[in-house]
Amino acid sequence: MKTKVSLSxxxxxxxxxxxxxxxxxxxxxxxxxxNEMRSAERFLPPGRPYLLGTDNFGRDIFSRIMKxxxxxFFVGTLSVLFGMALGIxxxxxxxxxxxxxxxxxxxxxxxxxxxxxxxxxxxxVAVWGPGTFNTIVALSITAFPGxxxxxxxxxxxxxxxxxxxxxxxxxxxPLKIMLRHILPNLLPSLLxxxxxxxxxxxxxxxxxxxxxxxxxxPEPSWGRMLNEAQGYLLRAPWYSLxxxxxxxxxxxxxxxxxxxxxxxxxPKQ
Amino acid sequence: MSKMSTVQxxxxxxxxxxxxxxxxxxxxFQVIPGNPAQVIxxxxxxxxxxxxxxxxxxxxxPLPQRYLHWVGGVLRGEFGHSLRxxxxxxxxxxxSLKVTLPVAGLAFVFIVLLGIPLGLTVGxxxxxxxxxxxxxxxxxxxxxxxxxxxxxxxLAFAKLFRxxxxxxxxxxxxxxxxxxxxxxxxALAVALPKVAVLTRYVSTAxxxxxxxxxxxxxxxxxxxxxxxxxTHLLKNILxxxxxxxxxxxxxxxxxxxxxxxxxxxxxxGRLLVEAISFRDFPLIQGITLYLAGVVVFLNLLVDFLYxxxxxxxxxxR
Numbered sequence: 001m002k003t004k005v006s007l008s009x010x011x012x013x014x015x016x017x018x019x020x021x022x023x024x025x026x027x028x029x030x031x032x033x034x035n036e037m038r039s040a041e042r043f044l045p046p047g048r049p050y051l052l053g054t055d056n057f058g059r060d061i062f063s064r065i066m067k068x069x070x071x072x073f074f075v076g077t078l079s080v081l082f083g084m085a086l087g088i089x090x091x092x093x094x095x096x097x098x099x100x101x102x103x104x105x106x107x108x109x110x111x112x113x114x115x116x117x118x119x120x121x122x123x124x125v126a127v128w129g130p131g132t133f134n135t136i137v138a139l140s141i142t143a144f145p146g147x148x149x150x151x152x153x154x155x156x157x158x159x160x161x162x163x164x165x166x167x168x169x170x171x172x173x174p175l176k177i178m179l180r181h182i183l184p185n186l187l188p189s190l191l192x193x194x195x196x197x198x199x200x201x202x203x204x205x206x207x208x209x210x211x212x213x214x215x216x217x218p219e220p221s222w223g224r225m226l227n228e229a230q231g232y233l234l235r236a237p238w239y240s241l242x243x244x245x246x247x248x249x250x251x252x253x254x255x256x257x258x259x260x261x262x263x264x265x266x267p268k269q
Numbered sequence: 270m271s272k273m274s275t276v277q278x279x280x281x282x283x284x285x286x287x288x289x290x291x292x293x294x295x296x297x298f299q300v301i302p303g304n305p306a307q308v309i310x311x312x313x314x315x316x317x318x319x320x321x322x323x324x325x326x327x328x329x330x331p332l333p334q335r336y337l338h339w340v341g342g343v344l345r346g347e348f349g350h351s352l353r354x355x356x357x358x359x360x361x362x363x364x365s366l367k368v369t370l371p372v373a374g375l376a377f378v379f380i381v382l383l384g385i386p387l388g389l390t391v392g393x394x395x396x397x398x399x400x401x402x403x404x405x406x407x408x409x410x411x412x413x414x415x416x417x418x419x420x421x422x423x424l425a426f427a428k429l430f431r432x433x434x435x436x437x438x439x440x441x442x443x444x445x446x447x448x449x450x451x452x453x454x455x456a457l458a459v460a461l462p463k464v465a466v467l468t469r470y471v472s473t474a475x476x477x478x479x480x481x482x483x484x485x486x487x488x489x490x491x492x493x494x495x496x497x498x499x500t501h502l503l504k505n506i507l508x509x510x511x512x513x514x515x516x517x518x519x520x521x522x523x524x525x526x527x528x529x530x531x532x533x534x535x536x537x538g539r540l541l542v543e544a545i546s547f548r549d550f551p552l553i554q555g556i557t558l559y560l561a562g563v564v565v566f567l568n569l570l571v572d573f574l575y576x577x578x579x580x581x582x583x584x585x586r
Contacts, residue, residue: 244417
């Protein structure tokens with residue numbers, strides 16, 4: 001058998017790798033202090049020493065983008081993890097036991113997915129107020145139906161296989177069957193969905209922060225930077241361009257990685 | 270699936286989802302830490318003010334009764350009163366929907382009109398260099414959030430095409446043509462990333478479908494390529510296209526909400542964001558319920574469209 005490493009996988013992995021590198025480096029080093037304001041050096045165009053220019057407070061945009069990686073990955077990782085944990089547990093329950101449990105859980109997922117885009121997140125923020133923690137809670141809830149659906153259909157399919165029936169016959173507990181026998185078969189598709197979901201979380205966080213309802217200042221976030229940049233669109237176009245390009249590259253990276261993983265892991269191809 | 274795919278079953282699911290959406294929208298606002306009236310008014314509000322607002326919001330009544338009261342109003346088309354504007358929520362929503370719905374509708378039209386021909390063209394050259402390059406471009410397009418697309422368009426209009434600056438929305442009553450024109454840039458901003466998605470779908474479907482025998486037959490009959498593409502092939506890829514478009518409706522609506530901020534449009538997104546910062550709960554509830562309701566309804570519509578386009582998918586009896 002030949003493994004199929006596609007161009008998507010290579011580019012995706014390279015982009016994600018660059019962002020992981022930037023994430024790690026940002027903990028130890030940024031060219032300038034992230035929140036240091038220099039009123040004499042406002043709106044400097046990209047060049048030296050400010051690689052991507054400065055913003056309306058004379059802060060170094062590149063340093064803030066680096067630091068923003070922490071926020072993006074923090075929100076993205078936690079909301080995908082929580083969403084996945086919830087989605088897998090509920091999807092496994094529904095798929096394995098079927099019947100009313102399944103119907104109720106599926107209906108729950110359909111209900112959550114009725115809220116378009118960031119609307120559910122906006123509702124959560126309206127009640128509990130904006131902030132990083134509430135953004136994570138909101139995005140986890142938005143993300144779980146997708147993971148639930150994949151897990152559920154996988155469980156429905158695999159629970160009919162003879163190795164599951166064999167395990168049931170010799171009296172293995174349902175929990176053990178779910179965790180040890182069925183779930184490992186679904187890991188490839190869940191991994192693909194996780195990479196895709198991470199891209200979705202990055203976009204959602206940026207959208208919320210752009211509306212001013214996600215991550216709050218002075219914490220640097222790409223979406224928040226775009227929000228602040230818009231007032232100076234003509235005076236400092238680079239301020240609107242740089243965080244946007246970085247966001248798009250990150251989303252692109254995770255989408256390509258997801259595509260590439262699908263090609264690689266899908267046994268049908 | 271089979272049990273729920275009768276017409277009645279589908280409608281029951283639709284009504285059930287609507288009911289649950291309304292319940293969720295109601296319940297979320299009841300789990301506010303502390304007293305909602307106190308939260309709305311702030312910490313230094315007088316006890317009498319808090320009591321008065323509690324009465325206005327109906328907080329002195331039991332929960333089920335409040336829910337029934339609210340839903341009963343919604344069914345009659347009344348969403349309650351906005352706390353900030355001191356006006357019926359419905360009037361505020363109608364005014365801003367006159368901006369948001371056309372943006373979403375225009376975006377939908379752009380997606381279909383651009384995505385399908387582009388997809389067919391890309392599919393045609395799939396194995397050639399142009400096709401490969403194009404798929405890279407579309408992959409990039411899917412990664413661009415609509416609000417940043419809007420920012421890019423603002424920048425392009427200001428720097429490159431100086432003859433037209435997107436900006437202030439002209440009310441429909443004043444000049445409907447100018448109003449429409451001012452909604453085109455935001456609609457394009459919402460549409461362009463989705464055009465990329467549809468292009469990908471259509472081109473993939475095209476490549477799979479053009480191997481089919483009926484296509485060879487159509488060419489063999491001596492039909493022009495255009496005719497083969499747009500009548501024979503398009504009919505057969507309509508089902509996946511309708512599916513994708515159905516899934517997109519939520520994104521289009523959600524995208525419009527955020528894009529309004531870029532173009533400073535007085536739409537439902539701006540109304541919602543303002544309502545959130547002023548903790549205007551009746552207004553937030555009304556908008557949320559309405560938008561989710563629209564999505565649920567559109568999903569039902571897509572489901573019925575399937576059956577119309579593909580007689581093979583019959584309603585089970």
